[in-house]
Amino acid sequence: MAGDPTKANLWTDADVYVSFNLTATLPANAGVPFGSDWHLVGLLDGDEGFPESRDEDTDDKFAWGGILVRTSRQHFKLTKSFTCLEDNETTRRLVWPGSTETRIKVPRPERVLVAFETREGEKVRRLITSQYAECSLDGDHGENETDLESATIAATIFPTDDGYLFERQATPVLQSISVTPATLSIADGDIAALAATATYSDSSTADVTAQATWATSDATKATVSAGFVTGIAPGAATVTASYQGQTDTCAVTVTA
Template structure:
């Protein structure tokens, strides 16, 4: 089967953060927590996920003979939704903007920042509104004795002047693993060190020696632990390092 399974995503957890302060700073990277200006929406309906809707007016232009020559595109609109399962202050503020704890007022949506975060294992992705969004209750909402009380909220995303909708932060994807040196000469009883370097799709690198799984093709000649290789007896062994589904080797010669 052709393709790269590491690029197939099945998101197993997610959160939505909102900020009513349009100047709230964006976290430096995907692993940096959101600051105090951001509020967590709380429990979300995973089955509903984050459905996205795109709208755009198009007008096809034809030449004589019925030949399509141009299409004009205007009035692009992006809406991204989520279903909140908690009745907390943040959710109420999105569903009933302008209301108080004791009075519900006719909602008038306010401009807010919204961040959508999805996770799978160590992989994480964030989409944060580049300018702002306006949130509205999507569909009916009520209470009954068989279903969880919930609120589906549709966030209409307003782009920046140059058309940017979201700032995207994502965990880099592992592209390759390199074990160095490629060949390691040792004498009996000598200990040598190997280094495992991971390279990611954003061109960044990381020393993952301690996180690697190590093995020797001939433990009678050389053993390996955490990247440290010990010469046991004269002979040759192939030492393999494995990390994140990637492997590489070094040839160890013991004399």
């Protein structure tokens, strides 16, 4: 089976952040923490995850003979849910908006910003509402002696005027590495340096010479350590750098 396992996701941890300030500043990227305007929901039910539902009215238009020629679409609605396992100030405000510590009133969902963050190792992905969401309790909420108390919150996502639902932030994904120079000629006994540069999905680059694994095809002609090539005897060898599943090579010629 063809494919790239590094692009498959198995999220091992997650968080939801909520801001009751609709002008709250968004983090610059997935590596920047959320600011003081954002409140952590707390422990979440990982088995429930972040289910998403889409509703849309469609109307098919047919020509004579029953041939489908058009489909009109309107009233798109996106709902994304999460299940809270903590009873804290943030979750109480989502379950009972408008209530206080001592009095509970009929809930009227308020507009909030919501950020869904999933993580796997160093990989992070965030979906942050572009406009706002209205959160409400989805299903039953109660207490018993055998199950953790939980509350499933359904966030109805309202798009911007031009139709955007989320701002997406993600840890840049490694696309390739390149070894420079691509060819190298050194004399027997000399040492020369190679460099390995990683290119990521956001077009950023990083020097990974020290982190890469280096190997030579013929140690009797040339050896390599941490990117430094040493000529051993006249001849040719291929030096390979490997980093997080990506590789590149340098053709080395050793002269007398």
